[in-house]
Amino acid sequence: MQLALLMEDVGDELWPVLRDFNMVLDISEVCGMTGDNSSAMEDFRSCLLDTGLLSIPMQGAIYTWHNCSDGHQSLWKKLDRILANDRWLAHWPNSVCLSTSPRTSDHSPLALRGHTSRRLGGVFQFDNYLAKAHGFLDLVQWVWRHDIYGTPMYSITRKLKLLKPLFQAKRKEKGDLSANVAKAIEMST
Structure with missing residues (x-):
């Protein structure tokens, strides 16, 4: 994955990653009918283990993406997340990812709050x-x-x-x- 390649350039820096990964870590991050590939989920989990990136605890909406359909076609997923390396978490141990309901997009806006007490x-x-x-x-x-x-x-x-x-x-x-x-x-x- 591209994420693993980026880690080589980061070194010992404080490093948060905020993005749409277009992948869930586990089927529990999906609500609705889905065709998510379990081997792709395993690749994503392995990539996070290899890079040492951890999910920052999330507050607010659980699912960050919606396919904008109604009824049995409706699909919600946690595709967007904020990850950080251990140096970031040691510097800002109280960091949280704030997620709100989507307004103008099919993705929920995310914000990072660092608590620099x-x-x-x-x-x-x-x-x-x-x-x-x-x-x-x-x-x-x-x-x-x-x-x-x-x-x-x-x-x-x-x-x-x-x-x-x-x-x-x-x-x-x-x-x-x-x-x-x-x-x-x-x-x-």
């Missing part, structure tokens, strides 16, 4: 001693049981954000690790 806490910090703390596994399992909808990368990012303040609280219970290490070194000499 400031990251106040910086990177996710994990200290190994936390894994040995009482209740650590219960805490992680409790957070991981939450259903978060969206791409797998989005789900993991949101779960880590839920864990972050809990780990910070555990870290505060232990005190200032750097100061404690400095005191221990001072006492041992």
